[in-house]
Amino acid sequence: MEERSSKIAKWCLIGISVAFFLLMLIVPLFEVLYRALADGLEAYGTALGAKTTLSALKVTLLATVIAVVVNTVFGLIASWLVTKFDFRGKNVLSTLIDIPFSISPVIAGLAYIMTFGRTGWAKPLLDGINEALGTDIALVFSVPAVVLATIFVTFPFISREIIPLLYAQGRDEEEAAAMMGASGFTIFRKITFPHIRWGLLYGVILCAARAFGEFGAVYAVSKARGKTFTLPLEIDALYMAGSADSITQAFAVSSLLVGMALIMLILKNIVEYRGKRDDL
Amino acid sequence: MYVEMKEICKKFGDYEAAKQISFGIEKGKLVALLGPSGSGKTTILRMLAGLERQDRGDVVIEGKVVNDVPASERGIGFVFQNYALFRYMTVYDNIAFGLKVQKADKQKIHARVMEMVSLIGLEGLEKRYPNQLSGGQRQRVAFARAIAPNPQLLLLDEPFAAIDAKVRKDLRKWLKDMIQKVGITSIFVTHDQEEAVEVADDIIIINEGRLEQMGSPIAIYKNPKTPFVAQFIGTSTVLENMVGFKGYDDALDGKKVIVRPEFVEAFKSDNKKFANMMNAVEEGVIENVVFRGSYLELTLLVNGVRLTTNRSLERRHVDIGEKMCVLLYRVYLFDDKGAEIRKNQLLKGIDVEAL
Amino acid sequence: MKKRGFICKTVCFTLLAACTAMALTGCGEEKEGGTITFTNVSYDPTREFYEAYNELFAEHYKETTGSGIELVQSHGGSGSQARSVIEGNDADVVTLALAHDITAIENAGLIEEGWMEEFERNSSPYTSTIVFLVHSGNEKEINDWDDLIKEGVEIITPDPKSSGGACWNFLAAWQYAKTTFGGDEEKMKEFVSKLYHNVLVMDSGARGATTTFVENGQGDVLIAWENEALLTLQEYPGEYELVTPGISILAEPSVAVVDENADKNGTQEVAKEYLNYLYSEEAQRMAGKYYYRPSDETVLQEFADTFDLSVNLCTIDDFGGWDQAYEDFFADDAVFDEIYAAQ
Numbered sequence: 001m002e003e004r005s006s007k008i009a010k011w012c013l014i015g016i017s018v019a020f021f022l023l024m025l026i027v028p029l030f031e032v033l034y035r036a037l038a039d040g041l042e043a044y045g046t047a048l049g050a051k052t053t054l055s056a057l058k059v060t061l062l063a064t065v066i067a068v069v070v071n072t073v074f075g076l077i078a079s080w081l082v083t084k085f086d087f088r089g090k091n092v093l094s095t096l097i098d099i100p101f102s103i104s105p106v107i108a109g110l111a112y113i114m115t116f117g118r119t120g121w122a123k124p125l126l127d128g129i130n131e132a133l134g135t136d137i138a139l140v141f142s143v144p145a146v147v148l149a150t151i152f153v154t155f156p157f158i159s160r161e162i163i164p165l166l167y168a169q170g171r172d173e174e175e176a177a178a179m180m181g182a183s184g185f186t187i188f189r190k191i192t193f194p195h196i197r198w199g200l201l202y203g204v205i206l207c208a209a210r211a212f213g214e215f216g217a218v219y220a221v222s223k224a225r226g227k228t229f230t231l232p233l234e235i236d237a238l239y240m241a242g243s244a245d246s247i248t249q250a251f252a253v254s255s256l257l258v259g260m261a262l263i264m265l266i267l268k269n270i271v272e273y274r275g276k277r278d279d280l
Numbered sequence: 281m282y283v284e285m286k287e288i289c290k291k292f293g294d295y296e297a298a299k300q301i302s303f304g305i306e307k308g309k310l311v312a313l314l315g316p317s318g319s320g321k322t323t324i325l326r327m328l329a330g331l332e333r334q335d336r337g338d339v340v341i342e343g344k345v346v347n348d349v350p351a352s353e354r355g356i357g358f359v360f361q362n363y364a365l366f367r368y369m370t371v372y373d374n375i376a377f378g379l380k381v382q383k384a385d386k387q388k389i390h391a392r393v394m395e396m397v398s399l400i401g402l403e404g405l406e407k408r409y410p411n412q413l414s415g416g417q418r419q420r421v422a423f424a425r426a427i428a429p430n431p432q433l434l435l436l437d438e439p440f441a442a443i444d445a446k447v448r449k450d451l452r453k454w455l456k457d458m459i460q461k462v463g464i465t466s467i468f469v470t471h472d473q474e475e476a477v478e479v480a481d482d483i484i485i486i487n488e489g490r491l492e493q494m495g496s497p498i499a500i501y502k503n504p505k506t507p508f509v510a511q512f513i514g515t516s517t518v519l520e521n522m523v524g525f526k527g528y529d530d531a532l533d534g535k536k537v538i539v540r541p542e543f544v545e546a547f548k549s550d551n552k553k554f555a556n557m558m559n560a561v562e563e564g565v566i567e568n569v570v571f572r573g574s575y576l577e578l579t580l581l582v583n584g585v586r587l588t589t590n591r592s593l594e595r596r597h598v599d600i601g602e603k604m605c606v607l608l609y610r611v612y613l614f615d616d617k618g619a620e621i622r623k624n625q626l627l628k629g630i631d632v633e634a635l
Numbered sequence: 636m637k638k639r640g641f642i643c644k645t646v647c648f649t650l651l652a653a654c655t656a657m658a659l660t661g662c663g664e665e666k667e668g669g670t671i672t673f674t675n676v677s678y679d680p681t682r683e684f685y686e687a688y689n690e691l692f693a694e695h696y697k698e699t700t701g702s703g704i705e706l707v708q709s710h711g712g713s714g715s716q717a718r719s720v721i722e723g724n725d726a727d728v729v730t731l732a733l734a735h736d737i738t739a740i741e742n743a744g745l746i747e748e749g750w751m752e753e754f755e756r757n758s759s760p761y762t763s764t765i766v767f768l769v770h771s772g773n774e775k776e777i778n779d780w781d782d783l784i785k786e787g788v789e790i791i792t793p794d795p796k797s798s799g800g801a802c803w804n805f806l807a808a809w810q811y812a813k814t815t816f817g818g819d820e821e822k823m824k825e826f827v828s829k830l831y832h833n834v835l836v837m838d839s840g841a842r843g844a845t846t847t848f849v850e851n852g853q854g855d856v857l858i859a860w861e862n863e864a865l866l867t868l869q870e871y872p873g874e875y876e877l878v879t880p881g882i883s884i885l886a887e888p889s890v891a892v893v894d895e896n897a898d899k900n901g902t903q904e905v906a907k908e909y910l911n912y913l914y915s916e917e918a919q920r921m922a923g924k925y926y927y928r929p930s931d932e933t934v935l936q937e938f939a940d941t942f943d944l945s946v947n948l949c950t951i952d953d954f955g956g957w958d959q960a961y962e963d964f965f966a967d968d969a970v971f972d973e974i975y976a977a978q
Contacts, residue, residue, distance in 0.1 A: 117722035119743075141724040172364035175331065180378035180429065181352035190377075194368035223709040223716070223724050224674060237710075240842050241682055242849060243870045 032258055035251035043245075047252035052226045056234035057256070059143060063150040063218075063230060064211040068204055070151050075158030075203070080188075082159075083166040084174075097159045105153050109220025112149060116140050140221050143228050149217035154207045161203035165196045198275030205271060209264040212257060231257050281340075282307035282465050283328070283433060288337035290323060290489075297323040298334070299489040305467065305482070310459050312480035313469045316512070320489040321469045322437055328467065329435050330354050341433060357426030357464075359436040363418045365410040371397070371421050372406040378429035396424040399458065416447045423455070427462060434459070436468035440475060452479050473513055477501070485509050503621070507536070507614040516540045516612075517588055524583050525608055527560050527626035538612040538619075544589035545607040546580055548596065557607060560626035564606040566598055582606045670703040673902055673909065676726035678713040678799050678888065679840030680863045684925040685730070691921060692912055696905075704905065712840035713799025720745065726893045727902045728910055732799020732841075734758075734889045735957035741891075750891040759887040760913035761927035764948060765800075765807040767878040768848065768857040768864040775855045779881045780811040783856065784829040791836055791854035793844040795965050799888070800841030802965060804858045807884040809964070810949045814882060828974045849875075860886065865926035865941065885948040 037044055047053065081087075082094050100108065115122045116139035130137055139145055169192070177187045193200075215232045222228040225237050231253060238250035281304035290298040297320040305311050313321040326332040328339055330351030338345050346354050357378075366374050375396050379389045397406055400420040410418055419439060426434060439455065440448045456479045459466050470476050476483050477497040485492040485500065485508075492512075493505045504510035511518060517539050522532040546564060547554055554561075564582035571577075576591040578598065587606065591598070598604070610623040677685055689706040696704045709716065709724065713732035720726045721743040731737055734757075740746050751758050769777050775788055783790055793801040808827055816822040835854045838844040841863060848857040849867055856878075857864070864877045890913065892906040912918055919929040923938040935942075954960035964970045 113722050119722055123723075138723065138725065140722060141719065172360055172362060173366055176358065176360055176364040176425075177366070177377065177381075179329065179331070179351050179356070179358050181381045182377075186381065191366055191368070223676070223711065223719055224707045225709065227672075227707045237682075239850070240679075240710075240846050242842070242845060242867070247850065 029258060032251055032254050035248060036255040038251070039245070039248045043248065044252050047249035048256060050249070052229070052234055052237075053231075053253055053256075055226050056229045056231045056253070059146060059228065060212060060230040060232075062143065063147045063214075064208050066147050067150040067154050067211045068207050071155050071158050071207055072200070072204060075155070075162065076200075079159045079162040079166055080192075083163055084171065098156050100153050100155050105149075105214065105216030105218075106220055108152050109149055109217040112145065112152075112217075112221055113140050116145075141223050141228065145221040146218050146228055146230060149221050150211045150214055153214050153217050154210045157207040157210060158200065158203035161199040161206070162196050165199045166192070169195050198271055201271045202268065202275065205264055205268045209261060209268075212260055212264075281305065282309075282342060283467070284338075284340040285324070285328065286338040286340065288324070288327060288334045288339070290320075290327060290332065290334050296489050298327070301337070301486075301489075301491050303484055303491060303494055305465065307465050308463055309481045310456065310466045310468075310479065311482045311484060312476035313467060313484050313486055314473060314476040315471065315486035315492075317471055319486045321471075321486045324486065325435055325437055325467065325469045328433075329356050329358055331358075355432040357429070357431035357434045359419075359422045359426045359434070359439050361438045361441055363410070363422040363442070365418055365422055365425070367410050370407050370409055371402065371413070374410070374421055375424045375428050377425060382429060392428055396428050399461075400424045414447075415443045416451050419443060419451060420454075423458065427464060432465065434464045434466040436466065438469050438471070440470070440472070448475075455479065485512065487512070504612065504619055507538075507619050510538050510612045510614060510619050514540050515588075517586070519585055522583070522585055522611075526562060527608070527624035528611070528622065529625070531613065531622055532611070535613045535615050538614070539587055539608070540612075541577070541588050541590045543609050543611060544580075544587045545609065546578055546589050546591065546604040547607075548598075549603075549605050551605070554605070554607065557627060557630060558605070560607055560624055561605045562608070564604050566600050566602050566604060569598060569600055578604075580604060580606055582608075670705055671902060671905060672705045672707060673905055674707045674709065674725055674727050675730060675909070676709045676716050676720055676724060676728075677730040678716060678732040679710055679842035680800070680845070680860055680866075681730065682708070682710050682842065683866070684862075684922065684927060687921055687925065688913070688918060691917060692909060695912060696908070710840075710842070712793065712797035712801075712843070714795075715797045715839060720893060725896050725900070727897050727900060727906050728890065728892050730888065730890045730910075732886070732888050733802060733957060734887070734951075735802075735961045736799060737889050737891045738957065740893065745893050745895040746891055747894045751889065753892070754890060754910055755914055756930045757887065758889045758891060758910075760890060760910075760919070760930055761888065761922040762930055763861045763886045763888070763926075763928055764883045764946060765803055765880075765886060766859060766861045766864050766883065767880060768859050768867060769855065769876050769878055771874050771876055773876055773878070777856050778878060780808060780830075781815070783808075783833060783858075784826065785833075788833050788856065789835040789854040790830065790833045790856055790858060791838075791844050791848045792834055792858040793841055794837040794839055795971055797839040798841055798844075800844075800860050800863075800886075801837075802961075803860075803884055803886040805964060805971060806951070806954060806960065807880070807882070807949075808858075810884060810953065811880070811882050824970065824974060827970075828977060831974055832978060861928075861942070862926035869926075879943050879946055882947045882949065885950045887951065 078093065078097055082090060082097070114120055116126060117123065118140075120140075126137070126139060137144060139148060173191050174187050177191050182190070213232060214230070215236075218230050219233060219236075222230070222233060225234070229237065235250050235253050235257070238246045238253060241247075284304040285301050288298050288301040290296070301324060313324060315321045323332060327334045330339075330346070330349065334347070339347055341354060366377065369377070372393055375393045376389050379392060384392075393406070397403055400423060402417060402420060405413070405417070410421070413421065423439075440451060443451060452475060468479070480497065482495065483497055483500055484494045487508045493500055493509045500509060501513050504513060510516070519537045519539060522528075522537050525532060545554070546566075562582050564580035564587070566578055567581050567586065568579040569576055570579075572590075575593060576598075578589050578591050580587050580589065587608070607627070608624055609627060610621055613620050613622050675685060675689075685708050689708070693704050693706060696702065709719075709726070711719070713736045716724075717729070717731060717736035717739050720729060720740050729737060729740060734751065737746065737750065741748065741750060754760070767777060769775070775785070776782065777788065782788065792804050795801040795805055805827070808830055809823065812823040812826040816826065836844075836847050838847055841860055844857060845859060845863050845867060847853050849871065864875075867875055868877060890910050892903070892910065894903075897903045897906045913922075914931065916931070916934065919931045919934040920937070923929045923934060923941065926941065928942055929935045929938070935944075951957055951960060954963070962969065
């Protein structure tokens with residue numbers, strides 16, 4: 001009797017989970033594809049090839065790549081500091097790493113404007129740097145602003161993957177290597193890195209996936225369509241354009257994002273699989 | 281003296297891990313740092329290695345004071361308790377690591393690594409990863425890795441703690457043989473006295489950060505200098521208020537007495553071997569008989585005190601409750617001032633060791 | 636010690652790399668072989684119009700000067716757009732929904748005094764008005780302002796704090812209340828209160844409100860720019876109806892050169908030309924095509940069939956000008972806040 005009722009419970013749970021996923025994920029994704037192709041393949045191709053779409057794609061990719069690189073380096077450093085050393089303020093650093101998770105991205109965007117905008121307190125400093133270097137870098141309403149906002153929002157992803165791995169590894173192997181005269185860099189390269197390799201890759205994928213889809217923070221600091229828009233902003237603009245054509249275009253560009261997300265998902269699964277297999 | 285520690289002191293916050301430790305070790309010797317958990321022995325080892333820095337005192341290696349010399353430059357091979365093998369490298373790469381860091385010639389590295397591999401008896405397993413080896417094999421690789429760069433001193437931190445009991449015995453013998461073969465001065469930390477006694481040339485006993493005694497295993501066993509050593513070594517019972525034992529008069533009054541099983545002899549009254557010692561015999565009743573694998577352990581109640589003795593399986597059968605004749609050959613006496621061996625006065629003249 | 640050195644080096648290297656990357660991307664305003672980049676920060680509904688106008692202007696510019704020009708557009712609620720310019724959005728010109736938003740930019744020091752006189756007709760190249768958009772059939776029978784406060788009517792109108800159109804909407808409603816209740820402040824406030832009570836969704840911009848009403852299918856009536864309503868009728872023929880209320884307001888979107896930015900970018904001449912060209916016949920006709928009432932009377936007459944030219948319109952002057960109106964109604968703790976807080 002008990003076995004049967006637990007079997008029923010099991011199938012109920014599975015059923016609910018499947019229904020949830022279908023409703024919240026699968027159905028909307030299919031809807032996107034369906035609406036994207038509503039006007040036929042040619043219109044789909046035109047939408048993807050439009051100047052504004054390509055510009056948005058370029059900005060999204062640029063922001064993602066830079067965010068991933070910067071966050072990998074700083075994520076590694078921050079994780080290393082937090083796990084290998086004991087210092088005052090270690091807990092503060094640990095909390096700071098997680099801040100982008102807890103605050104709304106829109107607030108991050110607004111904070112950027114408050115800091116680097118024309119009326120921001122850091123503007124004179126930025127002007128000074130610009131004068132000294134002879135450049136014209138703007139940190140709001142520009143592509144650098146988009147990049148910075150993306151970096152901020154995706155920062156914790158890599159640290160969070162690496163920190164548990166570094167903790168689990170402990171200091172023994174590194175001490176053994178240090179005893180034999182290995183330099184810090186050698187220790188990192190030969191002993192630490194192989195251990196965190198898959199976690200790092202996983203974090204990179206998560207970071208990239210998040211960067212693709214960032215809307216709130218970027219929306220606050222990017223206003224020029226065809227110049228500083230990312231794909232999500234471009235989709236919003238197409239949808240707001242209101243005509244039946246532009247809505248189909250909005251879905252077409254959305255399907256592009258969906259495609260990128262699916263690629264990330266597949267990569268993530270591969271990494272997870274390889275990581276488990278190589279788990280030593 | 282090849283390796284010396286002079287008046288070493290170390291505190292971790294309020295906890296004193298080392299209190300004026302001084303000792304010297306000759307070249308080529310295999311020494312055990314023996315003590316209970318938390319006695320500070322691992323800290324001493326790490327200070328020797330340079331992994332910890334002493335608050336006061338000097339570490340001297342080959343006549344040079346190495347206090348300010350970093351661990352990697354002291355010419356020391358270190359074997360960690362949990363091996364700390366590089367899990368993402370093969371056995372070959374693990375052993376080769378120290379030499380690679382020294383930027384030795386590739387040919388030389390290969391020759392040396394293969395020499396090590398054959399020394400530790402793991403030929404054919406060089407391409408394996410640590411997780412593909414048994415505990416004993418890993419320990420051997422850790423050993424090879426430590427001595428591959430030809431260190432002057434080998435330090436081992438509880439090398440057998442993580443190994444199965446059965447394998448442990450074999451591995452101990454193997455390690456002793458290896459170290460003798462290679463001829464390297466070695467110090468290892470352990471809390472297992474059986475291990476220390478079996479493997480080491482000399483034993484240094486550490487308790488609560490203090491050096492209790494240093495000497496050969498037999499010397500320590502037979503002539504413990506401090507109460508702690510007397511208790512720590514061998515299986516012993518500590519007794520108080522031992523009164524009325526023949527042959528000891530008042531010597532036992534008010535003192536703590538350590539009695540080892542080999543100090544006690546229990547025999548049946550008709551045993552002719554002890555016929556000339558019947559004047560020193562006490563009467564005892566067997567309270568418990570426990571089989572210890574290769575002998576019996578008897579617990580007897582004698583003069584209101586429980587004594588333990590070991591009985592060969594070759595002797596006659598005994599039962600619980602049986603009355604036995606009990607001889608107490610000698611005891612260790614100690615109080616706050618010191619420890620001494622006290623022999624049974626009534627047995628003077630009789631060569632007890634010849635029995 | 637070695638570890639710290641390594642960390643320092645990596646940090647410096649990354650910072651340098653990141654700065655270089657950003658500098659390269661930031662130097663987008665370079666003139667490549669004579670092409671100027673020019674930014675027009677506009678309000679929400681004008682997306683289609685300026686897309687078309689920019690093409691027209693680019694051609695005109697090429698013909699007259701021989702150089703190419705890259706035109707960048709930004710759209711959003713008029714108030715939000717003005718704020719973004721104040722905060723650093725590098726607009727060469729602004730084409731916003733109401734003069735007050737441009738005045739805000741002037742007060743921040745980016746536009747010189749007297750901007751309104753710089754272009755014809757108070758720097759208002761096109762005008763519009765406020766109408767209602769309802770679903771075909773007009774089931775809820777919404778014909779005038781008083782129908783909006785009926786129970787069960789769901790209104791879509793944007794937020795005056797960010798949207799210019801929303802301000803015009805509010806003022807038109809207020810004007811109706813003023814004429815209906817003969818200036819009785821209490822009754823007027825009550826009317827507007829009831830109206831905003833029926834508001835279902837408040838978007839941040841006029842176009843956002845249209846999207847909510849049309850694509851997302853929310854609400855029974857959209858209080859909208861006339862141009863938005865007409866555009867919707869064109870996009871979705873037969874699905875909607877435009878209802879002209881008995882009284883409405885002449886909405887005058889304004890344009891101006893953002894002097895500080897134009898000077899910095901060296902685009903003063905281009906900016907003036909860009910805005911002046913809005914008054915040309917071709918441009919005026921294009922405005923009409925996109926349902927903005929051309930300010931040129933003659934051209935306006937060509938669109939007599941498109942626009943209801945007989946609507947009873949008040950103007951911002953009836954409210955004492957924008958500065959006064961904004962202070963009375965849309966500043967902090969003014970009438971709108973009063974009404975909205977009481978909801």
